Amino acid sequence: MSAITVNHLNKTYKSYRKDPGFFGSVRSLVKRKYENIPAVKDISFTIESGELVGFIGPNGAGKTTTLKCLSGLLFPTSGEISVLGFKPFERKNEFLKQISLVMGQKNQLWWDLPPMETFLLNKEIYQIPKNHFKKTLDELISILEVEDIINIQVRKLSLGQRMKCELIAALLHSPKILFLDEPTIGLDVVMQKKLRDFVREYNKKFNATVILTSHYMEDVRQLCDRIIVIDHGSILFDGKFDELVKKHTQQKIISVIFEKEVLREKLLKLGIIKDFDLPKVVLLVKRENANSVAEKLLKDFSVLDMNIEEPDIEDVIRNVFSKS
């Protein structure tokens, strides 16, 4: 059985529109103009249990709205959602005990108390058996290396420390489905990597289904086998990461380090020169020609080093969005 099924989901926000300035305010006293803003438009997808799926899209694309609908925070305007066989909006206890939503910008930790108190509160709320709680907590604490801080007031912790504790609070009840909304926002590179490693481990160890949204393409590239690209509320792509790259980039990048000086004109015949800074040259070539160009380079020039690479992921995504 699929863990998540979404059929023709629509979510429209009703928003009140005010003309600018004082007279705009006065006018709105008498007559208010409301506008329907579609955030998600007729999207459908299925996610199997144990999958790790990344949602990519620019701000306001509909990623977070979809996540909020899946976790039961929002009432869908139309369409059907089934998560572990439940309708999320109904908030059945059995459903809520199996999911968790972690939001990078919002926290559930009690600001004035140490994280441990929130953990204990969650133990009661989720009715986690004592032994299970202790085991999971010890495990999470050691993986995330937070032994020293769980008894310090939350307000005194750094952003990274808080995020780690947020994750612990969200995972104590061992959710089968984990929604992560921008989990690495505001974290430094080292912390980002740690968090990514942790998410991957959690996914593998518990066969948990993880859905993640992120602005950082690195997060998604490193973690997710499957990505769903959303823009303007619609799905532009749903599939494997490599497929996206293949589908949306007709080119590959060949970077060469030459032994001797070469003429720019000679290289122009092989492809587009992206960067010419001898001894290093970066060429953009057609995907299907990549191998033959590489052969030619090795044959006709004295090459010290050569690499064939996929284009930068940010460029690929930009390419997808500019087409939409």
Next chain:
Amino acid sequence: MLSAMSFQKANMRYFRIFFLQLQHAIEARSLSVVWFLTALTTPLLMLIFWSGATAAAGGRIFSWSYSNFATYYLFIALASSMLTAHIQEDVAFEDINKGNLSQYILKPFPYYTSKFLLELPWRLFQGSLAISGIVIVALFFKNLVSVTSSPIILLLAIVIAILAFILSFTFKMILGLLAFWFTEISGVMNVNEIIFSIASGTLIPLEFFPNNLRTLFEILPFSYMIYYPIIAFLGKLNTTSLLQVILMQLLWIFIFSLVYKFTWAKGRKTFTAVGL
């Protein structure tokens, strides 16, 4: 046997959650003291007013002596800090407008109960401040503090006080939930404060109002949150009247719980979980 055990377990859960919330209230104790002092202001001002008025009227107004007034307002201070819930701003501003409600929606625990357990420690904490205040006053002015000596009336008065808190809490929850539809909810809350302070007896004892207004206030729920709990403790009602008060409180709690359920179900559909 098994069900008795799971029942006990479920109760422990509420107790533990309540206990954690109590820790929080103690952690923020300075805030609690400030709120308590705020609750004290109106009764003190009214007491100064009535002391002048009773002196000018030759010692008594409608059979109320100055010491009757003093007792009444002393208990108003206690009731306002112990029985009146202030959850509406938390619900409207923090939860709905700022989007904190999401955290509650995601948890397998009812929102109403969460908020109830959040509010209760504050009331107990401030109530204990008020009770200690009353004990100190009683030590110096014995005749000012005279509660009923009948155990049955005292027991019924305690029931009335508990129901008054539940009534006040449910009403304030509904008031807070209105923020689902109105972004600027402060106006509604201020209007409520004005009506409440008059119709609950916080400003002036209800017996001083003209008959038709009094009848109206007896129908409205506000007097059952402050006025009746106080006069029940002061021993001014007989058993029949006390039971009538309880009946009215239960009726209003029933009505409010229906309104709450309706508002919650409707409002949640409009919730946009902003700020995420």
